[in-house]
Amino acid sequence: MAVVFEKPKALADVSTHYCPGCTHGIIHRLVAEVIDEMGIEGDTIGVCPVGCSVMAYNYFNCDMIEAPHGRAPAVATGAKRAMPDKYVFTYQGDGDLAAIGTAETVHSATRGENIVIIFVNNTTYGMTGGQMAPTTLPGQVTQTTPYGRNTETQGYPIRVCEMLATLDGVALAQRVAVDSVPHIREAKKAIRKAFENQKNKRGFSIVEVLSTCPTNWGLTPIESLTRLREDCIPYYPLGVYKDITAEEVVK
Amino acid sequence: MAVVFEKPKALADVSTHYCPGCTHGIIHRLVAEVIDEMGIEGDTIGVCPVGCSVMAYNYFNCDMIEAPHGRAPAVATGAKRAMPDKYVFTYQGDGDLAAIGTAETVHSATRGENIVIIFVNNTTYGMTGGQMAPTTLPGQVTQTTPYGRNTETQGYPIRVCEMLATLDGVALAQRVAVDSVPHIREAKKAIRKAFENQKNKRGFSIVEVLSTCPTNWGLTPIESLTRLREDCIPYYPLGVYKDITAEEVVK
Amino acid sequence: MERNLMKGNEALAEAAIRAGCKCFFGYPITPQTELSAYMAKRMEKAGGVFLQAESEIAAINMVLGAAATGVRAMTSSSSPGISLKSEGISYIAGSDLPCVIINVQRGGPGLGGIQPSQADYWQATKALGHGDFHLLVYAPASVQEMINMLTKAFDLADEYRMPAMILADGLLGQMMEPVTFPEIKANVVEKPWATNGHQFKRKHNIVNSLYLQPDGLQKTVQDRFVRYEDIKKKHSEAELYKTEDADIVVVAYGATARVAKSAVNKAREAGIKAGLIRPMTLWPFPEKQIVEGTKAASDVLVVEMSMGQMVDDVKLSLECSKPVHFFGRTGGVIPKPTEIFDEIIKIGGAK
Amino acid sequence: MERNLMKGNEALAEAAIRAGCKCFFGYPITPQTELSAYMAKRMEKAGGVFLQAESEIAAINMVLGAAATGVRAMTSSSSPGISLKSEGISYIAGSDLPCVIINVQRGGPGLGGIQPSQADYWQATKALGHGDFHLLVYAPASVQEMINMLTKAFDLADEYRMPAMILADGLLGQMMEPVTFPEIKANVVEKPWATNGHQFKRKHNIVNSLYLQPDGLQKTVQDRFVRYEDIKKKHSEAELYKTEDADIVVVAYGATARVAKSAVNKAREAGIKAGLIRPMTLWPFPEKQIVEGTKAASDVLVVEMSMGQMVDDVKLSLECSKPVHFFGRTGGVIPKPTEIFDEIIKIGGAK
Amino acid sequence: MAKMEVNFEKCKGCGLCTTSCPKNIVVMQKEKRNKKGYFTAECIDMSACIGCAMCAMMCPDCAITVEK
Amino acid sequence: MAKMEVNFEKCKGCGLCTTSCPKNIVVMQKEKRNKKGYFTAECIDMSACIGCAMCAMMCPDCAITVEK
Amino acid sequence: MNEEIILAGFGGQGILFAGKVLAYCGLIDEKEVSWLPSYGPEMRGGTANCSVCVSDEPIGSPLVLNPSLMLAMNLPSYDKFINSVKPGGKAFIDSTMVEEKSDRTDIDCFYISATQLATDNELNGMANIILLGKMIKETSLFSLETVRKAMEKSIPPRKANMLDLNMKAIEIGMNY
Amino acid sequence: MNEEIILAGFGGQGILFAGKVLAYCGLIDEKEVSWLPSYGPEMRGGTANCSVCVSDEPIGSPLVLNPSLMLAMNLPSYDKFINSVKPGGKAFIDSTMVEEKSDRTDIDCFYISATQLATDNELNGMANIILLGKMIKETSLFSLETVRKAMEKSIPPRKANMLDLNMKAIEIGMNY
Numbered sequence A, B: 001m002a003v004v005f006e007k008p009k010a011l012a013d014v015s016t017h018y019c020p021g022c023t024h025g026i027i028h029r030l031v032a033e034v035i036d037e038m039g040i041e042g043d044t045i046g047v048c049p050v051g052c053s054v055m056a057y058n059y060f061n062c063d064m065i066e067a068p069h070g071r072a073p074a075v076a077t078g079a080k081r082a083m084p085d086k087y088v089f090t091y092q093g094d095g096d097l098a099a100i101g102t103a104e105t106v107h108s109a110t111r112g113e114n115i116v117i118i119f120v121n122n123t124t125y126g127m128t129g130g131q132m133a134p135t136t137l138p139g140q141v142t143q144t145t146p147y148g149r150n151t152e153t154q155g156y157p158i159r160v161c162e163m164l165a166t167l168d169g170v171a172l173a174q175r176v177a178v179d180s181v182p183h184i185r186e187a188k189k190a191i192r193k194a195f196e197n198q199k200n201k202r203g204f205s206i207v208e209v210l211s212t213c214p215t216n217w218g219l220t221p222i223e224s225l226t227r228l229r230e231d232c233i234p235y236y237p238l239g240v241y242k243d244i245t246a247e248e249v250v251k
Numbered sequence C, D: 001m002e003r004n005l006m007k008g009n010e011a012l013a014e015a016a017i018r019a020g021c022k023c024f025f026g027y028p029i030t031p032q033t034e035l036s037a038y039m040a041k042r043m044e045k046a047g048g049v050f051l052q053a054e055s056e057i058a059a060i061n062m063v064l065g066a067a068a069t070g071v072r073a074m075t076s077s078s079s080p081g082i083s084l085k086s087e088g089i090s091y092i093a094g095s096d097l098p099c100v101i102i103n104v105q106r107g108g109p110g111l112g113g114i115q116p117s118q119a120d121y122w123q124a125t126k127a128l129g130h131g132d133f134h135l136l137v138y139a140p141a142s143v144q145e146m147i148n149m150l151t152k153a154f155d156l157a158d159e160y161r162m163p164a165m166i167l168a169d170g171l172l173g174q175m176m177e178p179v180t181f182p183e184i185k186a187n188v189v190e191k192p193w194a195t196n197g198h199q200f201k202r203k204h205n206i207v208n209s210l211y212l213q214p215d216g217l218q219k220t221v222q223d224r225f226v227r228y229e230d231i232k233k234k235h236s237e238a239e240l241y242k243t244e245d246a247d248i249v250v251v252a253y254g255a256t257a258r259v260a261k262s263a264v265n266k267a268r269e270a271g272i273k274a275g276l277i278r279p280m281t282l283w284p285f286p287e288k289q290i291v292e293g294t295k296a297a298s299d300v301l302v303v304e305m306s307m308g309q310m311v312d313d314v315k316l317s318l319e320c321s322k323p324v325h326f327f328g329r330t331g332g333v334i335p336k337p338t339e340i341f342d343e344i345i346k347i348g349g350a351k
Numbered sequence E, F: 001m002a003k004m005e006v007n008f009e010k011c012k013g014c015g016l017c018t019t020s021c022p023k024n025i026v027v028m029q030k031e032k033r034n035k036k037g038y039f040t041a042e043c044i045d046m047s048a049c050i051g052c053a054m055c056a057m058m059c060p061d062c063a064i065t066v067e068k
Numbered sequence G, H: 001m002n003e004e005i006i007l008a009g010f011g012g013q014g015i016l017f018a019g020k021v022l023a024y025c026g027l028i029d030e031k032e033v034s035w036l037p038s039y040g041p042e043m044r045g046g047t048a049n050c051s052v053c054v055s056d057e058p059i060g061s062p063l064v065l066n067p068s069l070m071l072a073m074n075l076p077s078y079d080k081f082i083n084s085v086k087p088g089g090k091a092f093i094d095s096t097m098v099e100e101k102s103d104r105t106d107i108d109c110f111y112i113s114a115t116q117l118a119t120d121n122e123l124n125g126m127a128n129i130i131l132l133g134k135m136i137k138e139t140s141l142f143s144l145e146t147v148r149k150a151m152e153k154s155i156p157p158r159k160a161n162m163l164d165l166n167m168k169a170i171e172i173g174m175n176y
């Protein structure tokens, strides 16, 4: 009998600190699988800022840099500019990437910085106990929107892929989800494409992954998958918002 | 004989520090004319951050707050939330609004903050002596792109109106120019619409004004108008990128 | 009055609302998240504004904007977030605006840890941003004191037109203790300088920190320092505990002072004449009280949850006239009463 | 070697390139814009990276990323921009990364002015961000010294794995003086900790400042402070000028020291035994040199372009054993030689 | 024949794997807690397992290995 | 009849007004500098002025007043 | 009275709530009290614990290092704290969750299958309170009256219906 | 030698360049020198000026407050600095731009219609150098040889063709 599925090598053999059923774990694995498949673990530098995934440096086996909250794209830019032949990726939450780090996100995108951004959108600040994130859905109850997010006073969610797709430097902007095996397969393909883009010096690639936070959503892990499917995906439609390689093919 | 044109009352009767032919002066006047026409000088709070227009507090006769570089939308948010019945506007340069202040810009927009943003895009950092701005055109020579902006290493310009138009909180996103009298008339109409939006609590309105910087462009004021027309407008097409009142009419 | 259990973070929020705070702008960070959460629940009902900003920088600049219009405004964060606010705080000070800033300190530098710390002392008292300026800095040591000091911070901030800080730590922010809320008379200060719309009734107001002429800037700074001198004279505060006859005086503030007090009591039980000075304001630093409280003492022991930041201020207060020892824990480690007791013994024994 | 006129800002840039700086990330601000402009012209040709960041915060974090990979990296700004970098600097210190940061100081607080100032002394030496940490701080007083100190800053930063700062001001940044560039042997330090791809040849490296266990964080901080002690012993620097027999010793650094030297010369001409101590490193502070240089003195006069920030360090160095007077200008005002001379006379006359 | 194996100590008892098995043979047991205190997942009919690894793909903790 | 007037001391001599006059009667004089050192704009044929204010609309310094 | 108490278990087991009830008991009996939770990401899927002090004297550090009373609801918590209990102290252990037994002889250990008891009595999620009942019984720190008042204070008004269930759990613990 | 010099005028009149030539003269003659421009937004449409020190001794503050030599190319600059000139000092004034005359008797004022001269000699934009020529003539600070070398240093290679024109302007000034 042959092993058809096991932990990828680029992931350390340790138990993560993530809550049971948190899909951060699935997304970690997908990134690690791509690194394994491309054989680039020795040439990869990961950048993780603050958020539930802050300790990802203990989970990925490639070299890792821990970045200040929101600044991973800047840190990645520094690393990539210093080492243009290495693969540099960031792994960021929605609070990190779309709130405090908005400027770094937009500018690394418009610069066409040749990096990969894995953007984990779980519609809340997981690490700090479930406050409103820029991506929190209208009406969603969080620690700082105890009566549900009121768009009148607390504004509207940002659809990051749609926004970044307006920028010339972006090579790939795609939104995927990890609520089911077919979607997980799609997510992995997108991540692979992003890393291939970096290999081929095509510029900035972002893969937005819709993810769960059972703990702060107040749902079981399985209920969380349902919410992801029924509430989040409709608001954040999955799909490719920009893909310059597709354009190359089409034209 | 009746006066058909004179300095608006909301502008102070002083000589500005702007370079000869700098169109900041025209834009100041348009804002002041709208304030006069709406009779709201006594209820208006202007917010000017750092940039050539940093001393606008000496030029506008309404109450004025000087904001840190890039933070005018946050300062304006604070003022507006504290005084919801006042008119609050910011007056920001392209370095200010689209570089260091990107996060504040995007978030005041997505929040639908009920303020007016006058965004003066002169494709450079005027105040500090003409460095590359996020809006500097490809190939444009500046102090920090002495060989012309190379998009390979220095990235692509941001088209702010196009980007912000993807956000739900935006009521108006319009780009105008001040290179000719017809365009100046259009610019004033847009500014008026923005202030009317605030009056009617419609949310965030931004008017991007393509402007000149003869000093740092190394051109005469008249040559600068030509550049505005021939180089800038084609790259930054004038027009309405979002207007919820128009949508209301259309639907 | 009824005593209730309340978390430090929540007590600060409730106290702010009662002190007439009209605008709160925050950004989540451990260990002070409960403060925002409380505001989110109560502020709107109390007729005020709660807004979660996109970042600490946005939050402090929203405070600047709100404070400029004359309302009471507040923000709150923890160490890394406070660093991010430093430019904005410098602007607020330079624009002579009143406001209150909470720092529920955690271990640093960098991301550090989230456990209690006092390693932002220098930042708070000497250099919260560029340029010559100060904040009022209050150092509470109990949940009740957080409430009392917050009220005072708003009042003095308004009176002197300057930012005030509550320098707390994770221990104080997270713990629950019994508290009561005194009836608060919000000290209403006229703010003729506020940019709230001139209504054609006055010249336009300008809130600004820019002075292109060095002489002009120098003059505003010097004028501000004259006000600082006045504050130093009138508003420094410290608690003196068993210092009258103390041979060894411990100086400690905030949560550390609680532990130090246990150690002092223990030392007294062991027959050692120990005492405690607890600075309650860190700026202005209670220099006179330090001199007063160490009159009988041969030695001074400063205890901090840092590598030693207040220790210089104690030396300077004493004009280096007595040996000032230091015992510190950092990175989120809380000193134990026995450790401080041992230090007291060591100093006593070294005679 | 040929002497050429060069602006301070440009000299810093050229010196960095020669010292093997591979990455420069900046954001424009007066009065240091020429530094970026020079880098924009030369860096790429020299095989390095120049990138104008979208903000000071992005710039310092790009430095963090580049430094993490093991290359020499630098950024530059002026006062408000340095405040914005403070979180990032604290992270760099907390991650034990070497880099060089330039602060061409201007008047504060807030937007302040753009003329020379020394009011960021406390920030640079005590609290450039939250938590317990220090930077190496060099205070050049001439364009030539900017070049020399920059090289040293890179070398020591690498050796001790910590950030180093050149604390200049608008006067030094903007002025031209004759300079020569010494042949520089870039001190190549092995960086086995660098996150530059492990190539399956070693365990993965981690650059990090997070320690969730307080004990772990305390230990790293304490270990860092052991290194600091070593630096204090070996690397403090000061210039002593006519101090051997001086009754009155002026202590001043940077541009102010130039003016002070003129005043001291004037005083000597007038028959007053004056001398000058010029701290060249501000952290570590040259305590021994202060003691040494004031041996003969009855009085010490500290002169700063601030409301008095270094004065405490001088007092502490002397253990308050001599009267330490202060004369300051702030907000961009540069003290005049005659003003300092008058102060010297006043102190002398007060005897 | 295929085989799926749940690492007893790694499993966090989240149940996600149970949602994805096309054969519906992955369930949560209610008998024995692991050291962390979780009831873990298990395969109740290994002979029905087709080795598709869909359970494993859904597992956030790499607690499942599949052989075929 | 209409009248345009250039405020001599306010004018910065930029020339923008000269580009917008439909009657082409606004030009820069080369005789007299104002206190700031600028040669200013002037109307060379007031009788042709139609008071359209297009010159004034183009002026960044509110240096032109138009009456009609 | 000077009790230093640690309560520990998983997040979700009601550790912080049980601590709060204890603290309110002290408050009602006019003691000095403090309550301090562990906080931060260690809560994510890890252990949660809190320190409660109840004393006649003002409380110094609210952080308990060597508890006189300890309540443990899972193995990691038991492992972490069992050896820190003061000699002469008491430990209350949920034996449904913790199979081990301490070999310390200088403290009293009480093993209560609280989680099982809760399930059996349809009091799911109240194992914490059952353990608390046992603690109150064995220490006689507070009267049942005090505990009831403390419960009233601790339970938010909109969950008032939980009061009786909680008191039932207390009794089950006291009668164990 | 210890000259403290201020040169002032509009931005664009070549004030900083003239100062740089002076500083290079000092450098070539092995003096201590410094050059310090005014900087910042006051340059926007306002005045530009610079301080140059040339001395046998190390230079303290490079900021000149009371110049021994002053060169003014517009009215605001003239107004700003004329009264700060040291008694015994010399002022060189572009009389095309500045119509006023100083009534100070303790300094020597030279009025040169430099801008006009530049136009007349097809040396547009070199009024600064004409004034500099006059200053060098009246002070005998540097030899023509030194000035030529300084020009070579100050003019960037790609503008080398400007050298002769500049030297012509110097001569016009010297012969005025």
Ligand SMILES: Cc1ncc(C[n+]2csc(CCOP(=O)(O)OP(=O)(O)O)c2C)c(N)n1
Pocket: A050, A051, A052, A053, A069, A092, A093, A094, A095, A096, A097, A120, A122, A124, A125, A126, A127, A128, A133, C027, C028, C029, C030, C056, C080, C081, C084
């Ligand atoms: C400057 C700063 N501000 C705030 C924080 C606190 N903080 C840590 S993580 C985080 C947000 C986490 O949310 P997200 O990025 O969505 O990641 P998630 O935990 O949801 O995966 C915040 C606000 C911090 N560490 N630093």
Ligand SMILES: Cc1ncc(C[n+]2csc(CCOP(=O)(O)OP(=O)(O)O)c2C)c(N)n1
Pocket: B050, B051, B052, B053, B069, B092, B093, B094, B095, B096, B097, B120, B122, B124, B125, B126, B127, B128, B133, D027, D028, D029, D030, D056, D080, D081, D084
């Ligand atoms: C924190 C901070 N960084 C940098 C600066 C310096 N600075 C002042 S204005 C400016 C940019 C001006 O450009 P822009 O916003 O486009 O306005 P313009 O002058 O072109 O009208 C910069 C970088 C500053 N004042 N504060």
Ligand code: SF4
Pocket: A017, A018, A019, A021, A022, A023, A024, A052, A122, A126, A127, A212, A213, A214, A215, A216, G044
């Ligand atoms: S808090 Fe939410 S995002 Fe964080 S580990 Fe737990 S479930 Fe995942």
Ligand code: SF4
Pocket: B017, B018, B019, B021, B022, B023, B024, B052, B122, B126, B127, B212, B213, B214, B215, B216, H044
């Ligand atoms: S520098 Fe440019 S933007 Fe600034 S005032 Fe001059 S012309 Fe206008």
Ligand code: SF4
Pocket: E002, E004, E020, E021, E022, E023, E024, E025, E026, E043, E048, E049, E050, E051, E052, E053, E054, E055, E056, E066
């Ligand atoms: S491998 Fe496929 S069939 Fe077998 S248990 Fe897993 S999901 Fe079911």
Ligand code: SF4
Pocket: A021, E006, E010, E011, E012, E013, E014, E015, E016, E017, E018, E040, E041, E058, E059, E060, E061, E062, E063, E064
């Ligand atoms: S998905 Fe993994 S962790 Fe969750 S129950 Fe299944 S095996 Fe256990």
Ligand code: SF4
Pocket: F002, F004, F020, F021, F022, F023, F024, F025, F026, F043, F048, F049, F050, F051, F052, F053, F054, F055, F056, F066
């Ligand atoms: S008002 Fe019209 S016609 Fe008259 S000068 Fe001006 S632009 Fe020309």
Ligand code: SF4
Pocket: B021, F006, F010, F011, F012, F013, F014, F015, F016, F017, F018, F040, F041, F058, F059, F060, F061, F062, F063, F064
């Ligand atoms: S546009 Fe105005 S400032 Fe310019 S030349 Fe005409 S009148 Fe003068």
Ligand SMILES: [Mg+2]
Pocket: A093, A094, A095, A120, A121, A122, A123, A124, A125, A126, A133
């Ligand atoms: Mg999130």
Ligand SMILES: [Mg+2]
Pocket: B093, B094, B095, B120, B121, B122, B123, B124, B125, B126, B133
């Ligand atoms: Mg601009």
